[in-house]
Amino acid sequence: MQIRQYPNCLLWLAVLISGLVLGVDDAWAQAGPPYKLKLPGVISYELNLPSLVAYANGYFTEEGIELTDFVVGSGGTLRTAMIAREFDVGLFGFVHVPLARIAGSPWKMVLSTHDLEIFSLVVRSELKDKVKTVADLRGMKVGFSTPGAASWYMGSVFLKKAGLDPEKDVQYVSLGGDPGVIYTSLKTGRVDAFSAWEPTTTRAIEEGVAYPVVPIWEPDEHRRWVGPKALALGLVTREDVIKDRPDLVRRMVNAHKKGLAFIRSKSSAEITEVVLKNPKTAEQFKGLDRALVVKIFDRIKAGFGDGCLSRSGFEAEMKLALEYKLVKRAVSFEEFGDTSFAGECP
Template identity: 25%
Template sequence: MILTRRTALAALACSAAIGLSAPGALAQAPEKADVTLGVGGKPLLYYLPLTVAERKGFFKEEGLNVTINDFGGGAKSLQALVGGSVDVVTGAYEHTIRMQAKGQDIRAVVELGRFPGIVLAVRKDLADKVKSAADFKGLKIGVTAPGSSTALTAQYAMIKAGLKATDAPIIGVGGGASAVAQMKNKQVDVISHLDPVISKLEADGDITALIDTRTEAGTKALFGGANPAAVLYLKAEFAEKNPVTTQKLVNAFMKSLKWLAKAKPEDVADLVPAEYHLGDKPLYLRSVQNSLESYSRTGISTPEAMKSMYESLKVLDPEIAKTDIDLSKTFIETFAKKAGSGS
């Protein structure tokens, strides 16, 4: 019998599920206790489950020493994974589809966000002229990083509005305070970004929101359905070689999701580093309140949501439009199922 990569992945997931349910199996040592994780804009609420896992000590509870590298944008985190400088990434689910289309076996193992949480907004002084994405032509659009989910969402909105993805320059403004400063200094005209950056700019009267995917309704209005947002993704071969390590990483993130499901905004604000508040803790509390709905409840993306994302990418990218990707290859759900069962 020839053992294909797909068969091997199924086998490792099954064996992990069986082995980790045995008495004392949770005490199994990880194959790789020191893990390097990439992220693109760690202070953003999009990645809050990561900060929760770090600050609550969930990684250490699982016997892992996780070093977090913040690259300022999702596309840079992906490059780091492909290049081998990080082991795993908390990033947008859509990157798994894009990499499968390129023949690179990168897969998600736990869903962290079920709505993108991205807001497209125009500078207040341009709001009388810019009413929708159809008016973005020639405007400078600020995103976390070119190629990131914030950039792709802006380009998708333009295409849906009848423009080309290249009709407006995409400018990386990073996350946190740098993004706020570049909008305030009028270095960009439109911003496609996340909380707390968006809430800060809204509260200061700097922007007018045009598209808001922080809620289920806003997500469906743009994409026509639910869209998986942040996930933990990795090279399939990492999961093959390190099934216990992978399970422990997923366990830690599932603990974060369960904590967030019960947490109050005040709990979150007290947990995260003070600089995450952008100098305005009451505003941060409102941002958290607005975002709590967006975090995954199960850790697993639904087939319908994954298909919605795939269809969106087909609209955006002619090369992906030519593909016929088996979406089951983009997500190994067994780890999240095991972690969710608590066994």
């Protein structure tokens, strides 16, 4: 009798467990995923391509995150919003972390989205016979996004390294972070040069609007201006978020690591197909044809790593920021980043 009843007991136990699991799944479905948030960042494919891929491929959903929107704007404006706790995580360039910490908001980078500096100095094509080097920009109008943003930071580095004072020797002009405005400003001569990132760099060069005097994507130029590597861009949060909601940070990092792995393993054409096919991510590529997007990805693909934080890359960026007085004081690598999520690069 006991032998015959034993399978029935197992059957009832299996039914009970299945009911409990289904109950948890139903509760999750009714309540929604554990985390629901918006992700702020500049339209910069070096900065946000891992996020766009993660969204298009469903990696955020896999990690229990409902990403409701990509909030785009200039870096300085978004930094102010995150300091004010309008956002708990965001995509930012290197300089924003020390600036926020010095301002009293304890930011930390938890994952690197790009391991090379991204800003090239491009000059409008009408000046090709006149401007051969950065120093030739004396007296001209040089554009950047907003004060305190990464474009301002690297533009200042280029000018100061060439012996030019951004406040005295050029007209240093803020244009905001809209790629369309930046492109038009170069095309119409509102500015003579710009500290540019993608999509502006490749679009302006391919369409004959501008040419580079600092092509930062070339390894020799990167070494000359920055060094071999740079902890240029990343996923950033605050210390209070890490303390109170480490699970959120872990899930965000995991989703981005999946995005980075996809980028490294696929061709630029395959990546383009993914981000243009999804209606939400395709919004950030309006006005760009598929062939141009592939060229952009070809240019920036070498900078995508596995998300680890590089101490040497940090030191290269911090040295520049201090040497050219772009931050008031140094922050340490341990203050700057938390390596417990994505790891420290070997």
